[in-house]
Amino acid sequence: MDKHQLFDSSNVDTTFFAANGTHDAARARARRRRRRSARCGGGDGDGGEMDGGGDPKKRRLTDEQAEILELSFREDRKLETARKVYLAAELGLDPKQVAVWFQNRRARHKNKTLEEEFARLKHAHDAAILHKCHLENELLRLKERLGATEQEVRRLRSAAGSHGASVDGGHAAGAVGVCGGSPSSSFSTGTCQQQPGFSGADVLGRDDDLMMCVPEWFLA
């Protein structure tokens, strides 16, 4: 019996095979079956007898039986009694075998689904980690920028103080009375030297460098 007479290939949904195993896996299965068929002299629906005639307890299904069951599974993963009996008669199998095949097929499908879901969640998790890293990097840069601004405020106050002017009393955030004086908010071109160990241009002018904030636990 030619399986293509029973199930036209145009009815086979290839996306189904893609969703239930890669094309590579499908090809591997097909190759395996071809080799098995070659060894066992065909196997064109012999009623589920043991390939090569070994222990009848484990009867490998033929290509055709497996394919028809696959198509039936694709239509409906649940197996009601009538369909089980029909398939068993159609394929020359014990209804119990058909039921077991569906049970195992459902289990395989579930495993596959779980693997895909895991991969999807892992991808989302990795993306979230990367986003968090970006945010932490941005926070770091903003803090450094704030520090630079505060330094500049102190410098200006100091310069204004050295010229006898006064500012607001130094209660700006993070700039508490460093200059001693109380210069006004006026800016001047004082001669105050740059604070040692800090260069605002170094920080502000630098572009993103992700690695500078990647937490150790992420790299581990």
Place this chain on the structure above:
DNA sequence: TTGTGTTTTACGACCTCC
């Protein structure tokens, strides 16, 4: 040829639904 890892078939225990 053989050792080893993977896939497939089969079964038992237990659960749910009608």
Place this chain on the structure above:
DNA sequence: GGAGGTCGTAAAACACAA
């Protein structure tokens, strides 16, 4: 209570590297 479901597992069948 019976039928059919999931889950875990045993074991046969199979692929493949060494």
